[in-house]
Amino acid sequence: MWKEKALEVLRKNGYKLTPQRLKLVEILGEIGSEHPSIGRLLERIREDFPTVSFSTLYSNLITLKELGLVELFSIEGETRVELNTEPHINLINGDSIVDIDDPEIIEALKKRLGKEVKLVNVLVKE
Structure with a gap:
């Protein structure tokens, strides 16, 4: 596709x-x-x-x-x-990167930052 x-x-x-x-x-x-x-x-x-x-x-x-x-x-x-160009979160843990679609978190970040949010990367460290 x-x-x-x-x-x-x-x-x-x-x-x-x-x-x-x-x-x-x-x-x-x-x-x-x-x-x-x-x-x-x-x-x-x-x-x-x-x-x-x-x-x-x-x-x-x-x-x-x-x-x-x-x-x-x-x-x-x-x-x-x-490839996912819609606003979303990348959860990064080691070599694994998982897309998380959570419009509520994206909207909360937009409000807090006062600007558009395309991509949020969350790096998990152990």
């Missing part, structure tokens, strides 16, 4: 569907719900396209972000990709 939407938005906005871009969209469609790191995405893309650079991957992720298809967030120095 996300993959089809992403391809449609890219086409509609005049972006070429290069083999590398198509592969990124395919990979995100497969593992995007796991909030993959940029490093993991680069490893996966290089399985098919060994010469793809970090900057090519990153610029494609920025394009997807600007089109409203992904969000990027950093946790403990590692940039992760988020």
